[in-house]
Amino acid sequence: MNIKVLGGGCKSCETLLKATKEAVDKKGIEAKVEYITDMQKIMEYGIMSMPALIINEKVVSVGKVLSEKEVEMFL
Amino acid sequence: MWTFFQDQILGMKWLNSLIRALLGAIGLDTSSRIGGSINFFIYDVIKITVLLCVLIFLISYIQSFFPPERSRKIMGRFHGIGANIIGALLGTVTPFCSCSSIPIFMGFTSAGLPLGVTFSFLISSPMVDLGSLVLLVSIFGIKIAVAYVVLGLVIAVIGGTVIDKLHMEDQIADFIRKSNSRIDIEAPNLTVKDRLVYSKDQVVSTFKKVFPYILVGVAIGAVIHNWIPQSWVETVLGSKNPFGVILATLVGVPMYADIFGTIPIAEGLLAKGAMLGTILSFMMAVITLSLPSLIMLKKAIKPKLLATFIGICTVGIVIVGYVFNLFQNLLI
Numbered sequence: 001m002n003i004k005v006l007g008g009g010c011k012s013c014e015t016l017l018k019a020t021k022e023a024v025d026k027k028g029i030e031a032k033v034e035y036i037t038d039m040q041k042i043m044e045y046g047i048m049s050m051p052a053l054i055i056n057e058k059v060v061s062v063g064k065v066l067s068e069k070e071v072e073m074f075l
Numbered sequence: 076m077w078t079f080f081q082d083q084i085l086g087m088k089w090l091n092s093l094i095r096a097l098l099g100a101i102g103l104d105t106s107s108r109i110g111g112s113i114n115f116f117i118y119d120v121i122k123i124t125v126l127l128c129v130l131i132f133l134i135s136y137i138q139s140f141f142p143p144e145r146s147r148k149i150m151g152r153f154h155g156i157g158a159n160i161i162g163a164l165l166g167t168v169t170p171f172c173s174c175s176s177i178p179i180f181m182g183f184t185s186a187g188l189p190l191g192v193t194f195s196f197l198i199s200s201p202m203v204d205l206g207s208l209v210l211l212v213s214i215f216g217i218k219i220a221v222a223y224v225v226l227g228l229v230i231a232v233i234g235g236t237v238i239d240k241l242h243m244e245d246q247i248a249d250f251i252r253k254s255n256s257r258i259d260i261e262a263p264n265l266t267v268k269d270r271l272v273y274s275k276d277q278v279v280s281t282f283k284k285v286f287p288y289i290l291v292g293v294a295i296g297a298v299i300h301n302w303i304p305q306s307w308v309e310t311v312l313g314s315k316n317p318f319g320v321i322l323a324t325l326v327g328v329p330m331y332a333d334i335f336g337t338i339p340i341a342e343g344l345l346a347k348g349a350m351l352g353t354i355l356s357f358m359m360a361v362i363t364l365s366l367p368s369l370i371m372l373k374k375a376i377k378p379k380l381l382a383t384f385i386g387i388c389t390v391g392i393v394i395v396g397y398v399f400n401l402f403q404n405l406l407i
Contacts, residue, residue: 008175008177008178008371011284012280039177039178039181039250039374039375040250042178043178043181043182043185043250043251046182047178047182048142048143048144048147048175048178048179048181048182048183049142049143049175049178049179050175050178062142063142063143063175064273065276065280
């Protein structure tokens with residue numbers, strides 16, 4: 001599984017990254033969690049609100065700081 | 076009836092009386108300097124915290140109807156100055172944190188929205204938001220609040236129009252201009268429960284984020300209220316200093332704080348004889364332009380456009396300050 005957290009480096013984006021990593025650990029899934037701050041790449045997903053969560057190249061959440069539990073539901 | 080609502084419900088004057096009585100009961104004289112400072116501090120922290128929580132909740136609920144994706148679609152339907160006005164208005168209700176300003180900028184630009192409309196949106200968004208409106212009503216009264224919002228929107232519309240007329244499309248960062256991503260993400264459909272949960276989350280996260288600013292702001296306000304001599308404030312920020320507005324704006328631009336943190340400072344200065352316009356310029360400058368947001372924006376636009384943007388905002392804020400100073404007697 002390939003997971004990407006997109007953000008601009010602000011606090012809410014980092015909170016989502018942390019929650020995502022924790023959710024992956026908790027579920028024990030083999031997954032690579034990437035943190036993407038490159039605006040060019042972010043733009044390719046057509047996203048306008050940060051932070052965003054991408055799972056296997058699919059945009060699952062935009063503009064929301066998800067909690068660990070909420071991330072788990074997407075996994 | 077309105078005065079009662081404004082003073083007691085929004086302004087919470089009753090709370091001030093209560094705190095004064097309680098402090099008096101434990102033997103603290105609130106007419107003394109220290110007592111007065113403590114009184115101001117407790118009253119203002121409680122008042123602003125309560126207002127903050129209630130306001131953020133209501134505002135977030137309204138904002139949940141206007142994600143950027145939807146605002147972009149609405150703006151795309153208008154043309155000319157109408158589009159600038161709609162952009163400025165939507166800027167006040169579309170939620171986004173400072174790190175989303177670039178994706179929003181990119182999203183709008185790549186969807187073919189005129190640069191000027193995007194800037195009307197970006198200028199009005201931090202300067203005039205619903206929270207500042209209600210907070211201004213509670214502290215300065217309805218007339219000043221409405222005048223502030225109207226002038227803020229006017230700056231946003233004029234600023235956007237000027238940028239449009241300057242034809243600075245070549246000043247957008249190359250990677251945005253060259254990109255042809257037109258992925259159109261639909262705004263998610265939310266239920267009432269989703270919106271309530273979102274609003275609650277916003278209250279919690281905003282509170283955590285701005286509470287330190289409120290404490291610092293109120294502390295400074297309390298110091299101004301009780302320790303700084305009236306004559307100092309009057310000399311620097313009052314009617315005796317014709318450059319007060321410019322000074323306040325220049326000091327405010329690099330500063331970064333939330334409107335909830337700047338209001339207690341403004342309140343303190345006003346009570347000490349600073350001119351209303353000078354204070355409002357300071358507030359607008361602090362909220363609208365700040366180093367972190369400019370550094371962000373620099374990634375998306377070239378220096379010339381960035382400088383134009385800063386210039387227009389600064390001049391606009393200074394003009395608003397002088398207009399308010401001119402009409403101060405009518406408003407207070």
